[in-house]
Amino acid sequence: TQLLEQSPQFLSIQEGENLTVYCNSSSVFSSLQWYRQEPGEGPVLLVTVVTGGEVKKLKRLTFQFGDARKDSSLHITAAQPGDTGLYLCAGARGYQKVTFGTGTKLQVIP
Amino acid sequence: GAVVSQHPSWVICKSGTSVKIECRSLDFQATTMFWYRQFPKQSLMLMATSNEGSKATYEQGVEKDKFLINHASLTLSTLTVTSAHPEDSSFYICSARGKDSWSYGYTFGSGTRLTVV
Numbered sequence: 222t223q224l225l226e227q228s229p230q231f232l233s234i235q236e237g238e239n240l241t242v243y244c245n246s247s248s249v250f251s252s253l254q255w256y257r258q259e260p261g262e263g264p265v266l267l268v269t270v271v272t273g274g275e276v277k278k279l280k281r282l283t284f285q286f287g288d289a290r291k292d293s294s295l296h297i298t299a300a301q302p303g304d305t306g307l308y309l310c311a312g313a314r315g316y317q318k319v320t321f322g323t324g325t326k327l328q329v330i331p
Numbered sequence: 332g333a334v335v336s337q338h339p340s341w342v343i344c345k346s347g348t349s350v351k352i353e354c355r356s357l358d359f360q361a362t363t364m365f366w367y368r369q370f371p372k373q374s375l376m377l378m379a380t381s382n383e384g385s386k387a388t389y390e391q392g393v394e395k396d397k398f399l400i401n402h403a404s405l406t407l408s409t410l411t412v413t414s415a416h417p418e419d420s421s422f423y424i425c426s427a428r429g430k431d432s433w434s435y436g437y438t439f440g441s442g443t444r445l446t447v448v
Contacts, residue, residue, distance in 0.1 A: 263439035
């Protein structure tokens with residue numbers, strides 16, 4: 222059972238556009254991670270957020286953890302073709318296993 | 332940074348044979364390793380969790396006799412797909428977690444593409 226729902230599932234945009242990906246759950250997580258995965262490769266960690274309301278920036282990517290630690294968002298400014306990939310959020314509760322979101326496939330067209 | 336090496340990156344095998352996939356943590360001790368399966372354009376589905384020196388914990392619906400997991404050392408876990416069938420064809424990914432990384436991201440291997448013909 223997927224506990225983390227991501228939206229949208231697919232997104233195709235032009236280079237230079239902005240976009241936001243959402244990760245929602247009815248459960249509370251102690252931390253939430255965002256990963257990007259390219260075809261044929263394992264996921265690569267982008268960021269971890271642990272505090273409700275926390276905002277982290279990684280160049281053109283802005284990550285926010287919801288106040289109640291049940292949801293998160295990823296905002297990309299001025300998307301580049303290199304941003305293309307599968308974006309996955311993943312939530313953890315303490316020292317337990319990580320639960321992955323349903324994934325958002327992003328395509329940035331030059 | 333933490334590095335996890337997964338081998339092989341791809342393998343083709345005949346139906347009925349067994350295939351072993353290795354997952355090694357190169358620069359840290361992985362107290363826990365996770366094995367995932369990923370179908371095309373889908374997210375990762377956890378198959379099992381293995382702790383060094385103990386039996387793996389399998390997720391519901393995963394056949395433990397078919398997917399044998401061994402975590403004999405703090406740097407190596409193996410997944411053996413026994414009597415493989417075409418429906419076992421998939422992308423298998425491992426991840427590892429060290430002692431102090433419970434609240435942080437997990438390090439993933441680069442995955443193994445298994446094709447059973």
